[in-house]
Amino acid sequence: MPLLEIKGLHATIGEREILKGIDLTVNAGEVHAIMGPNGSGKSTLAQVLAGRDLYAVTGGQVTYDGKDLLAMAPEDRAREGIFLAFQYPVEIPGVSNQYFLKAALNTQRKHRELPELDAMDFLDLIRGKIELMEMESSLLNRAVNAGFSGGEKKRNEIFQMAVLEPRLAILDETDSGLDIDALKLVAHGVNSLRGPERSMIVVTHYQRLLDYIVPDFVHVLAEGRIVKSGGKELALELERSGYAGLGIEDAEEAVGKV
Amino acid sequence: MSESTNTIETFANREYKWGFVTDIESDAIPRGLNEGVIGLISAKKREPEWMLEWRLKAYRHWLTMTEPTWANIHYPPIDYQDIIYYAAPKSKKDGPKSLDEVDPELLRTYEKLGIPLQERAILAGVAVDAVFDSVSVATTFKAKLMDMGVIFGSFSEAVREHPDLVKQYLGSVVPSSDNFFAALNSAVFSDGSFCYVPKGVRCPMELSTYFRINAKDTGQFERTLIVADEGAFVSYLEGCTAPMRDTNQLHAAVVELVALDNAQIKYSTVQNWYPGDKDGKGGIYNFVTKRGACRGVNSKISWTQVETGSSITWKYPSCLLMGDNSVGEFYSVALANNYQQADTGTKMIHIGKNTTSTIVSKGISAGHGQNTYRGGVKILKSATGARNYSQCDSLLLGDKCGAHTFPYLEVRNTSSQVEHEASTSKIGEDQIFYCRQRGISTEDAVSMIVHGFCKEVFRELPMEFAVEAQKLLGVSLEGSVG
Numbered sequence: 001m002p003l004l005e006i007k008g009l010h011a012t013i014g015e016r017e018i019l020k021g022i023d024l025t026v027n028a029g030e031v032h033a034i035m036g037p038n039g040s041g042k043s044t045l046a047q048v049l050a051g052r053d054l055y056a057v058t059g060g061q062v063t064y065d066g067k068d069l070l071a072m073a074p075e076d077r078a079r080e081g082i083f084l085a086f087q088y089p090v091e092i093p094g095v096s097n098q099y100f101l102k103a104a105l106n107t108q109r110k111h112r113e114l115p116e117l118d119a120m121d122f123l124d125l126i127r128g129k130i131e132l133m134e135m136e137s138s139l140l141n142r143a144v145n146a147g148f149s150g151g152e153k154k155r156n157e158i159f160q161m162a163v164l165e166p167r168l169a170i171l172d173e174t175d176s177g178l179d180i181d182a183l184k185l186v187a188h189g190v191n192s193l194r195g196p197e198r199s200m201i202v203v204t205h206y207q208r209l210l211d212y213i214v215p216d217f218v219h220v221l222a223e224g225r226i227v228k229s230g231g232k233e234l235a236l237e238l239e240r241s242g243y244a245g246l247g248i249e250d251a252e253e254a255v256g257k258v
Numbered sequence: 259m260s261e262s263t264n265t266i267e268t269f270a271n272r273e274y275k276w277g278f279v280t281d282i283e284s285d286a287i288p289r290g291l292n293e294g295v296i297g298l299i300s301a302k303k304r305e306p307e308w309m310l311e312w313r314l315k316a317y318r319h320w321l322t323m324t325e326p327t328w329a330n331i332h333y334p335p336i337d338y339q340d341i342i343y344y345a346a347p348k349s350k351k352d353g354p355k356s357l358d359e360v361d362p363e364l365l366r367t368y369e370k371l372g373i374p375l376q377e378r379a380i381l382a383g384v385a386v387d388a389v390f391d392s393v394s395v396a397t398t399f400k401a402k403l404m405d406m407g408v409i410f411g412s413f414s415e416a417v418r419e420h421p422d423l424v425k426q427y428l429g430s431v432v433p434s435s436d437n438f439f440a441a442l443n444s445a446v447f448s449d450g451s452f453c454y455v456p457k458g459v460r461c462p463m464e465l466s467t468y469f470r471i472n473a474k475d476t477g478q479f480e481r482t483l484i485v486a487d488e489g490a491f492v493s494y495l496e497g498c499t500a501p502m503r504d505t506n507q508l509h510a511a512v513v514e515l516v517a518l519d520n521a522q523i524k525y526s527t528v529q530n531w532y533p534g535d536k537d538g539k540g541g542i543y544n545f546v547t548k549r550g551a552c553r554g555v556n557s558k559i560s561w562t563q564v565e566t567g568s569s570i571t572w573k574y575p576s577c578l579l580m581g582d583n584s585v586g587e588f589y590s591v592a593l594a595n596n597y598q599q600a601d602t603g604t605k606m607i608h609i610g611k612n613t614t615s616t617i618v619s620k621g622i623s624a625g626h627g628q629n630t631y632r633g634g635v636k637i638l639k640s641a642t643g644a645r646n647y648s649q650c651d652s653l654l655l656g657d658k659c660g661a662h663t664f665p666y667l668e669v670r671n672t673s674s675q676v677e678h679e680a681s682t683s684k685i686g687e688d689q690i691f692y693c694r695q696r697g698i699s700t701e702d703a704v705s706m707i708v709h710g711f712c713k714e715v716f717r718e719l720p721m722e723f724a725v726e727a728q729k730l731l732g733v734s735l736e737g738s739v740g
Contacts, residue, residue, distance in 0.1 A: 050695050054687075078697035090692040093683065094710025103706065104696035111697070143710070160696070 002027045003065060003199050004049075004168060010059035011048050018044045020224035021060070026168070029196040033210055033235060034203045036221035037243045042203045043087060045221070046172040049201075050084040051077050064168070078104075079111035081167030085157040085174050092144035097156065100144045101126070101163055108164060129162040133189050151182040158189040169193070170201045175209035187212030207239040222248040277532060280367045284391070284473045286345040291338055293317065296445055299344050303414045306421060316434035316444030323438045329601040330630040330662055331570050333506075333543065341508055343446045345391040345473035364390060367470065385410060387451045387467045391476060394449045399463065407456040408492075410465050413481050416452035423454055427485050431514040431551045431578070439510045439545040439572075443479045447512065450480035455490035455521075464720055466495045471531070471542070477508040484514070486521035488554065493524040493720060504540040506569065511546045519554030519581065524562070526719050528727050531567035536625070538597025541569025548575035552584035552613075560587040561604065562718040564727040569598055574632065576605035579613035579641070586615040589715040591727070594627030594659070603633035603664075608641035608674070617648040620712050623659035630662040635676060637669045644674040653711050654684040655704070683711075 004026040011019040018041045026032055036042050048055050049062065051074035062069040069077065092100065105125075106116040117125065130137065133155050145153050154174055161169055171190065175183055190213050194200070202213055210218070210232065218234040219226045220243075228234065228246060238246070287298050296317055300310040325336070347364060367390070385399035387410065394412030403410050409420060417424050434444035451467040471478045486492050509531060515523050525548075534541025544567075550559035561575040571594075577586030588604035606615035621629040635646045652661030665678055685707050693703035709716075716724050 052691055074691065074694040075697050075699050078695050084695050086692065086695075090686075090688050092689055092692070092707060092710070094713065095706050096710075100693075100696070100706070103702070104693075104698055107697040107699070107702070164696070 001066060002063075004069075005063045006060070007062075008060035009045075009048070009057065009062060011044060011055045011057050013044070013055050017058070018055070018224055019048065022221075022224070022226060024219065024226065026199050026201065028167075028199055029194075030217065031194065031200045031202060031213065031215045033213075033215035033218045033232075034201060034221055035205070035207070035218060035235065035238060037248060038205065040221045040248075041224045042205075042221055043172055046084060046087075046170045046201070046203050049077075049170055050074060050082065075107070076111075079108050083161050083164055083166035083169045085154075085161060085169065085171045087172040087174075087176060089145045089148075089153040089157055091146045091148075093146050095144050096141055097144050098122075098126075098140040101160055104160070105163060126163055129159060132162060132192060133159040134185060135159055150177040151179070154178060154186055155182065155189075158186050162189060162193060165193075165198075167197065168199050168201070170203070172203045173205065174202075175204055175206065183209065184212060207235045210235045220246060220248070222246075280363060280472050282361065282363050282472070283348040284345050285348045286342050286473060286476065289340055289342050289475070291317075291341070291343060291446065295343055299446060299448070302344060302346075303417070305414075305417055308421075308425065309417055312429070312434070313445050313447075316441050317446075319435045320438070320441035320445055323441055325438050329572055329632070330628065330664075331572060331599045331601050333570055333599075336508060336543070338442075340475075342473070342476040343479070344448060345476040347390055347472075364388075367472075385463050385465050387412060387465075389449050389451070389467060389469045389480060391448070391471060391473050391478065394451070403461070403463075403465075406459055406462065408459060408461055409452065409454040411452060413447075413450045413452045413483065416483075420452070420454070423485065424452070424483070427483055427514065427516055429514075431516060431549050432512050432547050437547060440512050440547040443481065443510050443512045443547070446477075447479045447481035450482040450511070450513075451484075451494075452482070453484045453492065453494065455486045455492045457487045458489040459487075460490070461492040464493050464495055466497070468497050471507060471509065475505065475507070477510065479509075480511045482511070482513040483516075484523055484525070485516045486518065486523050486557075488519045488521060490518075491522045493526070495526040495528070495720060497528045497530065504535070506534075506541060506543055508543045509545070509568075511548075513546070513548040513575075515548075515550030515559055517550065517552050517554060517557035517559050517584075520556045521554060522558045522560075523550060524560045524720075525550070525575070527561075527563040527565070528719075529563065529565045529567050529571070532569075533567045533598050534569040534596065536596045538569065538626075541598070542567065543570045544568035544573065545570075546573040548573065549578065550576070550586070551578045552581050552586060552610075554584070555581040555610075556583045557581050558585040558587075560585075560589075560718070562587075562589040562715065563591070563602075564715070564719070565590070565592040565600060565602060568600075571598075571600040571602050573602045574604055576607070576634075577615065578607050578609065579615065579644075580609045581613075582610040583612045584610055585613070587718075588615075588617045588619070588633075589718045590619045591622070591712045591715045592620070592629055592631075593622045593624070594629040595622075595624035595655075597626050599628045599630075601630040601632055603631045605634040605636070606646060608635075608637040608644040608646070610641060612643040613641055614645045615647075617646070617650070618714055619648075619650045620715055621650075621652045621661055622655065622708060622711070623652065623661050624655040626658050628660045628662070630664065632664045632666075634666040635668070637671050637674045637676065639670045641671050642673050644671060646674075646676045648676075648678045650678070650680045651711065652680075652682040653708070654682070655708075 002025045006024040009022040102122045220228040296313050387397040397411045531542035586606050592600045594600045619631045623629040631650050637644045
């Protein structure tokens with residue numbers, strides 16, 4: 001049984017239809033890259049899978065681990081092991097990063113009928129992950145993402161992922177705004193989390209990230225549909241000939257940047 | 259409307275749990291206010307002649323005053339002749355001599371409110387003075403405190419038993435002519451607490467007064483006076499609740515604090531008067547004058563308040579920093595939800611040299627609530643080297659509420675430093691979604707954010723009250739405190 005099965009997924013925001021029938025199957029342990037020009041619906045797909053209520057699902061089904069994903073509240077999806085690394089991580093002033101992550105981990109552990117961790121156990125657990133992501137410990141005591149640089153925010157997302165150990169990780173343009181050193185660090189974190197029980201959907205505009213996180217499958221999204229799927233070589237082909245080489249228009253570039 | 263917004267509203271619309279009425283026979287005087295009524299109140303309290311004279315003088319002055327209108331609050335005119343100015347639970351004797359004589363119905367009431375009046379019970383480290391409508395019904399640990407020379411008990415009793423101390427300090431910080439509501443209070447004040455901590459004594463336990471309004475259509479006019487003599491320290495807390503009624507009730511209190519050389523007073527409030535229902539019907543009108551005088555050198559007065567109740571709050575706990583190097587602090591969380599209106603803040607008057615003051619105000623607005631911070635910092639010419647730091651933050655839940663800030667700064671000494679910081683933020687859908695995506699429910703996310711917003715103030719509360727205050731805001735204790 002696949003971990004995730006998307007069939008004919010349609011989604012709208014307001015009056016506008018963004019996803020126009022997505023089909024995608026992700027098995028345990030696979031890494032799928034979703035590529036596509038701006039406005040193709042990549043981020044919408046990531047957000048819909050996480051349960052963002054800004055979007056209305058107007059058709060199709062999503063089965064996750066045998067369950068109807070679309071019927072689940074966002075927090076239940078998270079507790080069942082779905083993690084979204086945000087393109088724009090949100091700032092939460094006044095709530096310490098460490099406290100936030102401990103609260104998240106404990107609600108997930110509780111859901112899985114595991115004992116909740118106290119402060120000491122939690123610190124033991126995160127120590128190795130801090131090293132993995134080369135996180136400065138001061139970031140843990142600061143408010144969630146508040147005043148973090150772009151790179152620090154993205155690193156913090158992957159750090160959270162390392163602590164929460166999801167079964168399905170969705171990375172939404174995790175490479176955007178990162179310089180090459182930060183990109184390598186983030187990719188290293190992601191790669192160390194790859195395993196036979198963990199699947200990933202990596203959403204990106206650029207091939208560059210896929211040099212470091214090498215996917216098993218690549219899908220090209222355009223105008224709300226997957227127009228081409230292939231192995232990792234498809235990303236390289238895109239790199240050479242661009243989206244235009246596949247006859248795809250960049251929706252935003254076509255009408256000029258909004 | 260999205261689900262998150264709904265839950266934010268549910269969070270803001272929690273039921274008032276303290277709204278029950280105690281069925282107890284009440285001894286009340288007729289409605290209305292005149293010199294005869296004041297004489298009656300004074301007689302019921304068996305007051306000496308000088309106290310009655312003081313009341314009458316205040317009353318005559320009050321007649322010449324008009325209700326202030328400068329605050330950012332709106333309410334229909336109050337009919338001062340339609341209020342009952344004195345109500346007391348009827349007892350067979352003059353007043354209970356010991357806890358064993360307190361009416362069991364009253365003990366049950368306080369038990370229900372979580373304020374046990376048995377000295378062996380949960381709040382063993384806290385001495386409690388319980389004020390029910392217009393009278394103090396019990397004070398715990400009196401004898402033990404007296405052994406150290408600490409006088410703590412009802413104000414009425416202090417007038418009879420310690421007239422010299424009362425005469426010396428009453429009205430010395432808030433004169434009876436100070437403002438409309440203070441003058442009214444001075445004329446008709448019922449009961450409250452009196453505390454005197456002698457030279458060099460560190461009060462060994464928290465002192466606390468629990469105010470309960472029970473009778474219908476009555477006003478509560480409490481009067482509290484706390485004096486810390488040279489080198490003394492006292493931490494005092496007050497809590498308040500009232501039944502749910504659909505008519506408004508008036509609460510106009512006066513609190514005076516006096517700190518002499520090297521003395522410290524820490525005054526904490528968790529104000530949870532009935533706020534009215536979700537449509538704004540009923541609730542307490544809370545017009546309170548609180549002021550502390552740092553008379554001595556190196557003295558310190560610290561106000562901490564968590565204001566979650568009342569339909570209207572009009573309250574500015576202030577400090578007169580007279581002694582050189584004296585310190586004034588004000589930490590406040592004020593919540594206005596549904597149709598509540600809060601206009602609250604502080605005044606810090608720097609008179610002595612090197613005086614410092616800190617103001618941290620956190621306003622939370624939800625529903626149709628309107629929350630106003632009004633703060634004054636005044637540095638007089640004499641206050642060489644004075645410093646003030648003010649921080650004033652507002653948090654909005656939903657889009658029908660309001661936050662307003664009116665800081666007044668008046669600096670007459672060029673060697674002083676004054677800093678003011680302010681921020682306004684809103685709990686956003688994106689913050690809630692971020693939390694939910696990590697597995698945290700909307701309700702816990704809102705609690706977490708609100709708690710994070712208030713923690714600088716909660717930190718200032720004594721432990722027992724910090725717990726109470728956090729529960730009040732629907733926040734679990736396990737948190738980012740510390």
